[in-house]
Amino acid sequence: MTIQSEITQSENDHVLVFDSSSHDVGELQSVIKSQARITARLAEPLHTLSAPLTGLPNLVIIHCDTVEEVESETIRQLRADSPDLQIVVISNELPANQARFLLAQKVQDWLVRPTDTQELITTIRKSIGSRKTTDHKVHAVISTAGGAGATTVALAMAGIASKQLAKRRQSVALFDLDFSSGSAGQYLNMRNDYNLGAVSNSPQRVDQEFIKVIQKKYEQGFFLYSFLRPELNTEMNGYELVLRMLDAVTIEHPQTFLDIPYYETEWRDDVLTAINSCSIVTELNPPSLKHTMNLIERIKRLRQEEVEITVLVNKCQSSIFGQRIGRKKLEQLLGAVPIIYLPLNIPLMSEALERGISLTEVAPRTKFAKILTKYMKKGILTEKSSA
DSSP states (O other), rough: OOOOOOOOSSSEEEEEEEEEESSOOOHHHHHHHHSSSEEEEESSSGGGOOOOOOOOEEEEEOOSEEEOHHHHHHHHHHHHHTTTTTEEEEESOOOOHHHHHHHHHOEEEEEEEOHHHHHHHHHHHHHHHHHHTSSSSEEEEEEEEETSSSHHHHHHHHHHHHHHTTTOOEEEEEEOOOTTHHHHHHHOOOOOOOOGGGGOOGGGGOOOHHHHHHHHHTSSSSSEEEEOGGGGGGGHHHHHHHHHHHHHHHHHEEEEEEEEEEOOOOOOOHHTTTOSSSEEEEOOOOOHHHHHHHHHHHHHHTTTTTTTEEEEEEEEEEOTTTOOSSSSHHHHTTSSEEEEEOOOOHHHHHHHHTTTTHHHHHHHTTTHHHHHHHHIIITTSSSSOOO
C-alpha cells in the first residue's frame, strides 16, 4: 500500500496503522476491515511521518516487534501533535524500560503477541468509542429482564436531565434501542412513523440533517428517538444503520440517554464500549440479580472498569419483615458497585401511563423522583461528568 500521512474526511471511522514488524500486518488489517464502518490505512515505514497528520484518525495502531528509536519517536510526535489521539501498540514482549515509556506517553492499550482476535476487536471499539465521547456524554440505562422498568426509569432520567441542564443550554436526547416494541414512544404517545427501512440499504445517508428529520421533541424538553421497527434486529444492514444513527444522535446532543433492552443485539457490545455511565435497572429477585452480575462482569471486561456502573433496584416495596434479599446480601453479591433503591408506586405509575407522561412529571416531589434526582445530581449530571 502507499504511504498515508493524511486522513481524508468520510463517514467511516479511521484506523491508521504504522508497521515496522517482522510479522504479517495483513492479518491485523483483515480484523480491522471486518468491522462495519471502520477503514484501515497503512503508513510505512514509520520514519515517513515527517509532519503532523492533517486529518486525525480515530485510532493509531503501532504494529512493531519492539519499541526502538523509530517507534518511540513516532509515538512522541503523535502525542505531541495530538494529546487526545488514541494510540494502541501491538508488539512482542517488551523490556521494562519500553513498557514504562508507553505508560509515560499515555498509550491507550498495549497488546502482546499472540493477540486474541476478540481482544483486538474490543480494544479497537473501545479506543474509537473513547474518543467519540470526550465532549458529548452517553448514559446507558439497561434492563436486566423484561418488565424491570428500564424504559420508565430512562424517561424519568431524561426528563430530570433536561430540567437540570436547562440553564446550561445543553440539549438532551433519549434513544430507545428496543426496536421490537418502541416502548418509549408508545409510553409518551409519540409514535414515530418514519420508515427506517427506507434507508437500511444505504446507511451512509444518516447524517445530522437526517437526525433532525427523524427526531421528536417531548414537551418536557428532551428529544426522543423511538421506533417500532422489529426488522432492524435482523436486517442485513441493521447493525450499520443503528450505529450510524447512534453516532449522529450523540454528536447532535451533549447528553444522550440510551434505553437498552435486556435481550442480545448485534450492536450491544459496540454501545457498551462507548458509554460514559451505566445504570442497570433490575428487580429484587434471584433471576434478575444473576443477570445483573453477568452484565456487570461483561461491562467491566469490555471497559476495564473505566465506566461508572450503578445498579438501580426498581419496584421496591417496604415490608415490616424486610426484603427477602437484604441490603447486606445484595452488597455482598454486587461488591463495590453502588446500589440505589427505587420505590414502587402503583397509583403514580397508572396515572403516568394513562396521561402519557413520565413519573417525575406526574409528581416531581415523590420519593421516586427525589431519589432519582439525587442520584443524577451526584454522578451523571456533575460538571465533571457533563463537561
